[in-house]
Amino acid sequence: MVVAYVTSRFPEVTQTWMLRELNAVADDPEIDCELLSLFPPMKRTATVHPSAEPWMARLRRPRPAAGLRGLAWWLLRSPGRLLASMAMVLGAYARHPALLARALATVAIASAHARSIAREPVDHLHAHTATYPLLAAWVCHRLTGVPYSFTAHAHDLFMDQSFLRRRLTAAAFAVAISDFNRGFLAAYGGDRPTPVHVVRCGIDLSRYEFRGRAPEAGAAVRALSVGGLKDYKGHDVLLRALASEATPELRRVSLDLVGDGPLREHLGKLVTDLGLVERVRFHGALPEPNVTELLERAELFVLPSLIAPSGNMEGLPVVLMEALAAGVPVVATRVSAIPELIRDGETGLLAEPADPVDLGRAIVGVLEDPAAARRRAEEGRSAVERAHDARRSGAAMARLFRHGTPYEREALE
Numbered sequence: 001m002v003v004a005y006v007t008s009r010f011p012e013v014t015q016t017w018m019l020r021e022l023n024a025v026a027d028d029p030e031i032d033c034e035l036l037s038l039f040p041p042m043k044r045t046a047t048v049h050p051s052a053e054p055w056m057a058r059l060r061r062p063r064p065a066a067g068l069r070g071l072a073w074w075l076l077r078s079p080g081r082l083l084a085s086m087a088m089v090l091g092a093y094a095r096h097p098a099l100l101a102r103a104l105a106t107v108a109i110a111s112a113h114a115r116s117i118a119r120e121p122v123d124h125l126h127a128h129t130a131t132y133p134l135l136a137a138w139v140c141h142r143l144t145g146v147p148y149s150f151t152a153h154a155h156d157l158f159m160d161q162s163f164l165r166r167r168l169t170a171a172a173f174a175v176a177i178s179d180f181n182r183g184f185l186a187a188y189g190g191d192r193p194t195p196v197h198v199v200r201c202g203i204d205l206s207r208y209e210f211r212g213r214a215p216e217a218g219a220a221v222r223a224l225s226v227g228g229l230k231d232y233k234g235h236d237v238l239l240r241a242l243a244s245e246a247t248p249e250l251r252r253v254s255l256d257l258v259g260d261g262p263l264r265e266h267l268g269k270l271v272t273d274l275g276l277v278e279r280v281r282f283h284g285a286l287p288e289p290n291v292t293e294l295l296e297r298a299e300l301f302v303l304p305s306l307i308a309p310s311g312n313m314e315g316l317p318v319v320l321m322e323a324l325a326a327g328v329p330v331v332a333t334r335v336s337a338i339p340e341l342i343r344d345g346e347t348g349l350l351a352e353p354a355d356p357v358d359l360g361r362a363i364v365g366v367l368e369d370p371a372a373a374r375r376r377a378e379e380g381r382s383a384v385e386r387a388h389d390a391r392r393s394g395a396a397m398a399r400l401f402r403h404g405t406p407y408e409r410e411a412l413e
Helices: 016-026 050-058 064-077 079-093 097-119 132-144 164-169 179-186 235-242 248-252 264-273 288-297 318-326 356-368 370-387 390-403
Strands: 002-009 032-039 124-128 148-152 173-176 196-198 221-226 253-258 280-284 300-302 330-333 349-351
Touching (some): 002 132, 016 390, 032 050, 050 288, 064 097, 079 132, 124 132, 132 148, 148 179, 173 390, 235 356, 248 253, 248 356, 288 318, 300 356, 318 330, 318 370, 349 356
Parallel strands (some): 124 148, 148 173, 173 196, 300 330
């Protein structure tokens, strides 16, 4: 069976979750995997994970001119299906001109992929994210009849639901990374809902040697936060918490910030304004091995996520699984599916989103009770082993592709 994964861009530094799943699915002897990309990487010199390199040989990414040729080819071969698909896209995105332009570009590139599929068939398409990859898979399905599915993560669900119901109901199945996301998708299922399965993101546990730890009483503390420098990540809340004069205990915490994004300049200025220059280090985007090294040195991991004014928010960040797997005490916020993994008082501590005072309270909770922090770290590792092992998640996806069900009957009994 040939399964083609569809993604917006490849390679990108944020694709660790997809690469792990892709590698695990490819280990199934009954499945061959290919990779379809829609657009070039955001930066030609972008940091690339070493695990992405082997997939470059299996990558199909048409040039823009190929998209025009694909449209012409299908206009001659199946004009009704192509024009009807374009009409539906125009109707769905008519009120969103910026999204419409990108959607039409996606239709063109998808038509090129569909032409390639007609020549070199695949058995199933799987879109990673419910935005343009899902749109491309839907177009390919309309033109070729190849069934498709998709995995919904975070911004792809929460930012824009244009056309989601039609694409969901035409899918063979959908995958949600959390119970929260499954509930969100269920609202768009219609009278004949598409099966929505929960397959949680996984990590390669062999990469993370567990070392339960906690900050030492009165000593300097090295904290780590990993994520794109975007509004819904809440980095400004974390910085304000660390700068609080009302909580002297927080002054012994220094912070490593890993990630890049549109708020880099703003956050740099905020660090200066808050007097945190000596305590905050910006590392930019880093490949997985470098993040693993920082996790090894960290005594505290903080993810101050919030719900942005646009509605954008986290799904279930893989970096939380990585921190727990390594044994780092975790502080996070009550956003989206995060409480499904970070259970307050059991696997970590939770704070209210967008509240620097409450975030500071949670951080102090780690600093003041190292023994409890170590116990939570141990339970966190167990939780990741139970629900977020990449091999098990990949095997679940492979079973879905082959049989339409993610888990063996024995596992459910």
